[in-house]
Amino acid sequence: MPQGSSLERLRETNRRAITMLLAADGPMSRADLVRGTGLSRTTVSSLVGDLIATGHVVETADRGRPHKGGSGRPPLLVALTTPSGGVAGVDIGHRHVRVAVADRRGAVLAEETVVLDVDLDGEAALDRAADMVRRTLDGAEVPPADLRAVGMCVPAPLDRRSARVRTRILPGWRELSPAEELHRRLGVPVFADNDANLGALAEVGHGAAKGATDVVYVKVASGLGAGIVLGGRLHRGTTGIAGELGHVQVAEDGQVCRCGNRGCLETLVSASRLMSVLQPAYDEELSVERVLELEVEGDAGVRRVISDAGLAVGRALADLCNTLNPEVVVVGGSTGASPALREAIRAAVDRYAQPDTAAALRIVPGELGKRASLVGAVSLANARVAV
Known part of the structure; x- marks a missing residue:
């Protein structure tokens, strides 16, 4: 491979890192971009110069504050230009499809959600998602010709080399390329990633981890996954499966997991597992929402079961934190809203992580709730068409 080609590809990657940060955080100084x-x-100065020259970035009349409250003339800020058109975000979960249409600044103009079991038929789910994008464009009064890109979340890892689903977690999606399939239906560029990665992108750009550069976003819901941000960039790993925390083996002879292995952490802490453990003790039909209500009411059984799950998650997270030394762990997902879960995660990290690692770490609830992956999908679409 020619050296010039490699250098230009690296430069393009770095340009995208700058535009993604500006898309997420708005106007910033060059020092903040560094x-x-x-x-x-x-490198930042050179790339910002390139982006200004091509019209993708402008210097604003506003000035920022000196870093850390220092004296001197406030720095000039740079910002993405405000291009025309809109983008769409598509959040495909195991039991739902959510679609939002937003402007190029990320402001949501219209949104729609449907309940749908997507696991067994990927083609049908993508047909439904495409129809929802078209309806939502109409509701947002954005002409289809003005749709610039779509960001899409899927509830499974994507093979980074082929962009295909190659896991057993979504049996009706095996060997499908979600981005390619939705592009075929809509005729615009589509960029796909998994739900934990896009949740991380959203919480770093707009939520509980805003301003942090080393973050682990843990999604505790029907499964368990993590999105990892290192140095301000999403870390996907060589094949795109970095952060599969739920498939850390915790018991060699444990329950068979939907991934095909045995004894995965997810088999102990998924929402369905927690419901099955709790249900025999209650006369009413339990849901995640009802279990969280019972926790708020002080139900001792619910707190015990959720705390046990949090300790298991925290034990695995402690090892990950020892390796990555993050600043923030954001706990999201439907079950992640539980205070007892976060308290137990904190206790396990404090017990099992290196003392300095644990002391430097904040463990916080997600701010974006069930919309985190959708917000991340919109951010992904905007960032990918920003250059």
Whole structure:
């Protein structure tokens, strides 16, 4: 491979890191871009110059504050230009499809959600998602010709080399390329990633981890996954399966997991597992929402079961934190709203992680709730068409 080609590809990657940060956080100084991307001051200055020259970025009349309250003339800010058109975000979960249409700044103009079991028929789910995008465009009064890109979340890892689903977790999606299939239906660029990665992107850009550069977003819901942000960039790993925390083996002879292995952490802490443990003790039909209500009411059995799950998650997270040394762990997903879960995660991390690692770590609830993956999908679409 020619050296010039490799250098240009690296430069393009770094340009995208800058535009993704500007898309997520709005106008920033060059110094803030250095801190947020982890790139050198010289590299940021050169790339910002390129982006200004091509019209993708402008210097604003507003000035920022000196870093850390220092004195001196406040720095000029740079911002993405405001291009025309809109983007769409598509959040495909195991039991729902959510679609939002937003402007190029990320402001949502219209949104729609349907309940749908997507696991067994990927083609039908993508047909439904495409129809929802078209309806939502109409509701947002955005002409289809003005749709620039779609960001899409799927509830499973995507093979980074082929962009295909190759896991048993979504049996009706095996060997499908979700981005390619939705592009075929809509005729615009589509960019796909998994739900935990896009949840991480959303919480870093707009939620509980805003301003942090080393973050682990843990989604505890029907499954368990993590999105990892290092140096301000989403870390996907060589094949795209970084952060599959739910498939850490915790018992060699444990229950068979939907991934095909035995004894995965997910088999102990998924929402369905928690419901099955709790249900025999209650006369009413339990749901995640009802279990969280019982926790607020002080139900001792619910708190015990959720705390046990939190301790198991925290034990696995402690090892991950020892390796990555993050600043923030954001706990999201439907079950992640539980205070007892977070308290137990905190206790396990404090017990099993290195003392300095645990002391530097904040464990916080997600701010975006069930909309995190959708917000992340919109951010992904905007970032990918920003350059």
